[in-house]
Amino acid sequence: MIQQELKQVGAKKNTRKLVIKCLISGLLLMYLLYRADLSAIWDALKTASPWWVLIAFCLHPIGFWLTAVRWQMLLAARGAHLSTWYLLRSVLIGIFFNNFLPSTVGGDVYRAYDTSTQVGSKTESMTVVVVERLTGIFALGLFALFALLFGFSHFGNIPIIWLTLAGLLVIFVLFLLAMNHRVAKTVKSIFEHPELVKLPFLAKVQQKLKQIYDALCVYKRNRRVMVIAFILALFLQINVILHYYLIAYALALSVPVMYFFLIIPVVTVVLMVPVFINGIGGREAAFILLLGAFSVTSSQAIAFSWIAFGMILIQGIAGGIVYALRKD
Secondary structure, eight states, X not given: OHHHHHHHHHHHHXXXXXXXXXXXXXXXXXXXXXXXXXXXHHHHHHHSXXXXXXXXXXXXXXXXXXXXXXXXXXHHHTTXXXXXXXXXXXXXXHHHHHHHOTTTOOHHHHHHHHHHHHHSSHHHHHHHHHHHHHHHHHHHHHHHHHHHHHHHHHHTTOHHHHHHHHHHHHHHHHHHHHTOHHHHHHHHHHHTSHHXXXXXXXXXXXXXXXXXXXXXXXXXXXXXXXXXXXXXXXXXXXXXXHHHHHHHHHTTOOOOGGGHHHHHXXXXXXXXXXXXXXXXXXXXXXXXXXXXGGTOOHHHHHXXXXXXXXXXXXXXXXXXXXXXXXXO
């Protein structure tokens, strides 16, 4: 009875969060469209070069392959050996869950579930996915830092740039602390406090934390795997940045490719903030702010954002088809 009540409370909270996200995304998007010229957005979309848009879209399969190979290496370090083809399909299905089921099952959660049997537990498989994600985030952070050094005159007075770099630094420090033996020992001593031992649910929390720590220690010992994974992440993020630059080129936006090494990491971090539904509203606002430094109009920035988002939706549909047809 109590479990059913807890599930009902959880469902109500999830519904409330989804409604709030929809409101934030909807209101922000309406405000941006009100400030922009709708006819200019349509004109920008019509004049975009279809060939360059197609070339940009064709870079996605390369990104999927790099993601699958990097994930495959990290799983192999944990003793889970899966084919690239299997992981490619899992990545694509994950995109479907990210786009069309945002309130229930995220893409990363699906990917973790899809490999949990081979890894040993859902907690450990989720840790592998998180490590795979973090290598990409750190690669973006490195690009952003170097790009800022060269583009300070354009972006130095934009607070969101500094907040992004600060956020990435915090994530990096927390990642290092999570693998630190002394930190783990301190956390363990806290859980073994006489007053806390009496709380039964903390035993499960301690077990989960131990699984996470053990999984991270595997990568601490396998530095070669982490170095290769990071190199693959660098290539993946270069591919992503080139993809966005080609969309800008298709729209004839006068933004040098170098500055996308800062713009895309910032937008990526903005979309990680869980206040938007599929990034709608936040994506457009970020591109308007950052591309505006190069005299790109709000209408052009929104057109740029919609083309990129349209490609993501197409991938999500493809992932849904793969999910429906998948038998293994």
